[in-house]
Amino acid sequence: MSAANGPTGHVVVVGGGISGLAAAHRLLAGGARVTVLEASARVGGKLYAGELAGVPVDLGAESMLARRPEAVDLARAVGLGDRLRPPATATAALWTRGGLRPMPKGHVMGVPGDLAPLAASGVISEEGLARIAEEPRLPRAELTEDVALGGFVAERLGREVVDRLVEPLLGGVYAGDVYRTSMRAAVPTLFDATRAHGSLTEGARALAARSAAAQAGPVFTGIDGGIGRLPLAVADAVRAAGGEIRTGEPVRLLRPAATPGGSRADGAARWTVVTERGEALEADAVVLAAPAPVAARLLAADSPAASAELATVAYASMALITMAFRRADAAGLPQGSGFLVPPVDGHTIKAATFSSRKWGWLGEADPELFVLRTSIGRFEDEADLSRDDDDLVGISLADLGRATGLAARPVATRVDRWQGGLPQYPVGHLDRVTRIRAEVAKLPGLRVCGAAYDGVGIPACVASARTAADELLESMAATLARGAGHRERE
């Protein structure tokens, strides 16, 4: 849709994270006038370009899937195409059973399709491996309905695979409990393949073979200077296209226009968006791209049913501890991008990312420094997050020392706390999202998007934003056409 013949309605986007910004970008391309209201002092949400010891570092997400097109397409559209950088290393480790062991290849989110690399990794005991090998002879996996991934995998393959592989990997994605996470929502391709093959390991094998055959380039990409540059570049593009972005502008309430049914005579939706400062903005449409608790609050009056469902979306909190070392001091660290830590092993950190190994641009920014980060905290296991920053740094250094032998002190550290950072997708999540969208659809000119719905990754957020924007552009265009029809008949 070109700007010339696009609709000319005004859309207020609530939330200036990557979802809200992507929605704004798309709405502007479709000819809408756009105002983005971001409650906090900066745009970007969970993508946060920061600095440590004078070098640019990501203080939030640091990588995004490149196998899906949406995020990479957006990066290209806002001029970051030549800054996309795949990770310099794609090998990682697991800190388990008393040491660092290579992350085996040939799995789908920890569910093995190939036993040989798993056996070679030493991650699973002999008995555990024998149990996995039996799986194709179990009764067919029917999967007629959504299940908890952890329980389902444990039933068919034993708990070792869940606790040592699936849990740490999914723990990265959701900071959640894999025994409660929805298989359909978290690993939809594995859910479908397992159903098709009647076996988890055969489903995983088929998926792994398919992605090996596709040879579609790196799984992930970063951005020179940090993934945190993506929302900044999208925000620049939004402003350049005439969009307005206001930070430090929380929204107090949404109100349908005073006309009966909240609609004008031409059937147009009308919303009044009232900010905390008391300003009332008139809008033809609203995109709610804020976290679920905020969407729940804003919809409480006009869609109690959607609001109640949104209020059930739980969030995990975590902290990222970023540290800069003198490069010589970090020389003894193992190769690879970092390691994951299964909770069963009883350590506090849940992952370590060797940022300077992973991202060449970090080394170029200051060749004398080595940056790494650890993460602490997962859903309902957040007691450690009440510790102060120095404690979190100390715990991280102690765990890093035990895992890798690193004994040096960092030259700079910082702790970033992501309170309510990652939405949880429990069993039945997709049905919940369907119900939320059905309720929201009863309100003309309103859409929701973001990490609480169709996936927590950056491409999924961008995709949900695009869909929201496209649907509103279409309904505004239809409204305008009806309005033109009215005038012609008058």
Ligand SMILES: CC1=C(CCC(=O)O)c2cc3nc(cc4[nH]c(cc5[nH]c(cc1n2)c(C)c5CCC(=O)O)c(CCC(=O)O)c4C)C(CCC(=O)O)=C3C
């Ligand atoms: C949101 C998200 C997605 C979903 C993306 C989307 O759906 O769009 C995802 C996917 C994946 N993550 C994967 C692997 C790893 N994740 C790690 C670490 C982490 N991930 C995190 C989040 C996510 N992770 C987080 C908050 C950490 C903690 C540390 C940190 O934030 O610094 C680490 C350890 C550190 C390192 O080695 O870097 C590894 C090895 C693989 C498997 C790759 C393969 O099979 O080859 C996949 C698909």
